[in-house]
Amino acid sequence: MRPFEYGCVVKGDVFCPRPEIETVLVNNMQSGQNTVVVGERRMGKTSLIMSAFSKTHRCRLLYADLLNIRTITDFCDRVASAASRMGKGHTFLQRTLTFLARLRPTITVDPHNGMPVVSVDSYLAERESSFEDIIAMIEKFSEKERVVVVFDEFQEILKLDNPEQALATLRSKIQFLSETCFVYSGSVRRDMVRIFVDYKSPFYKSAATLNVGPIDDDCFAEFLQRRFAVGGRKASKAFLLKVLDTANRISGDVQQLCDAILTESDGNGELSESDLRNGIARVLKQEAASFELQTENLTRYQMKALQGVAKFGGRNVFSAEFITRSGLSSAPTAKRALEKLIALGIIYHHEGEYKIFNPFLKEWIRGYNE
Numbered sequence: 272m273r274p275f276e277y278g279c280v281v282k283g284d285v286f287c288p289r290p291e292i293e294t295v296l297v298n299n300m301q302s303g304q305n306t307v308v309v310g311e312r313r314m315g316k317t318s319l320i321m322s323a324f325s326k327t328h329r330c331r332l333l334y335a336d337l338l339n340i341r342t343i344t345d346f347c348d349r350v351a352s353a354a355s356r357m358g359k360g361h362t363f364l365q366r367t368l369t370f371l372a373r374l375r376p377t378i379t380v381d382p383h384n385g386m387p388v389v390s391v392d393s394y395l396a397e398r399e400s401s402f403e404d405i406i407a408m409i410e411k412f413s414e415k416e417r418v419v420v421v422f423d424e425f426q427e428i429l430k431l432d433n434p435e436q437a438l439a440t441l442r443s444k445i446q447f448l449s450e451t452c453f454v455y456s457g458s459v460r461r462d463m464v465r466i467f468v469d470y471k472s473p474f475y476k477s478a479a480t481l482n483v484g485p486i487d488d489d490c491f492a493e494f495l496q497r498r499f500a501v502g503g504r505k506a507s508k509a510f511l512l513k514v515l516d517t518a519n520r521i522s523g524d525v526q527q528l529c530d531a532i533l534t535e536s537d538g539n540g541e542l543s544e545s546d547l548r549n550g551i552a553r554v555l556k557q558e559a560a561s562f563e564l565q566t567e568n569l570t571r572y573q574m575k576a577l578q579g580v581a582k583f584g585g586r587n588v589f590s591a592e593f594i595t596r597s598g599l600s601s602a603p604t605a606k607r608a609l610e611k612l613i614a615l616g617i618i619y620h621h622e623g624e625y626k627i628f629n630p631f632l633k634e635w636i637r638g639y640n641e
């Protein structure tokens with residue numbers, strides 16, 4: 272096992288414990304308190320949920336990843352497949368097929384992992400009442416034991432044709448399952464806010480909120496020190512704090528940068544500033560193609576606004592100085608460009624400041640020459 276892992280769910284030695292939020296989640300799961308888990312991308316939501324679940328007793332996990340669902344049928348397929356994998360053997364698969372018989376489910380096998388994939392008949396499933404079938408199935412599973420249902424990337428529900436209706440139907444049924452714990456996890460913060468904080472939404476105040484922010488600096492630095500030691504490197508706390516700063520304290524980006532530093536360094540002496548620079552350069556090389564793809568369709572002004580934020584910071588973006596230095600023509604132009612960059616998910620606006628989500632994209636843009 273490599274000392275650092277990124278881009279996947281982490282557990283065991285590569286999972287830095289975060290007991291303050293994990294304890295809350297374990298208790299919520301155990302007591303049936305529905306919970307919304309929100310945080311930026313790659314902060315560690317899914318890993319936290321999995322780790323918390325592993326600490327519960329006598330609970331069964333139904334984990335459904337809703338990324339890229341576009342239809343009600345997609346939703347049914349994901350949840351049905353997840354239900355069929357709730358335990359070893361064929362019991363759960365058979366029960367899933369029985370409970371959803373009305374939707375004429377069929378089974379195939381995922382060639383990558385040999386797990387069952389359940390697909391329902393789209394002609395029958397593509398209607399609101401299918402949500403009721405799915406929740407009724409979960410209710411039946413819950414009769415025997417406590418089920419923790421995780422809807423990961425829950426904001427994807429908003430991409431269905433009639434999201435308001437979908438949410439209303441789901442909520443109307445879920446509210447009666449008091450013994451089942453629903454965990455809704457999502458990363459596009461504005462969308463999750465729309466679902467759980469907008470008072471017009473059917474899910475308004477329907478679950479406790481758990482924020483997954485950065486891991487505490489001291490804990491993370493100690494953890495990273497141990498992982499570097501496994502890789503035969505010595506890292507001081509001051510060095511690791513610089514690493515955390517560079518990667519904006521986004522857990523996944525921190526691990527990616529540490530992996531790059533480990534690869535680029537030779538193990539002689541303590542890790543230094545130049546090891547950090549080489550690590551950053553390696554990550555930028557790894558990510559260049561993806562950054563080019565992300566920015567290739569930006570207009571000239573959007574690119575200038577992005578460069579302005581990367582180079583001069585995102586606080587005084589409508590000042591004459593920022594406009595001139597960034598090469599933007601006027602404040603309204605800057606505003607339009609920044610709004611588009613937000614809509615594209617490249618930057619966000621928080622406490623009066625525009626910030627670039629991805630810390631490495633920020634570094635890449637800084638060094639970008641047209």
Ligand SMILES: Nc1ncnc2c1ncn2[C@@H]1O[C@H](COP(=O)(O)OP(=O)(O)OP(=O)(O)O)[C@@H](O)[C@H]1O
Nearest residue numbers: 276277278279287312313314315316317318523526
């Ligand atoms: N507790 C942790 N300790 C150490 N590293 C972590 C921890 N949690 C997450 N990470 C790092 O972040 C990466 C992403 O974790 P995870 O997939 O759990 O995050 P996520 O918030 O669900 O991401 P996404 O928004 O992409 O779904 C992991 O591969 C790992 O490198």
Ligand SMILES: [Mg+2]
Nearest residue numbers: 316317318423
């Ligand atoms: Mg995730």
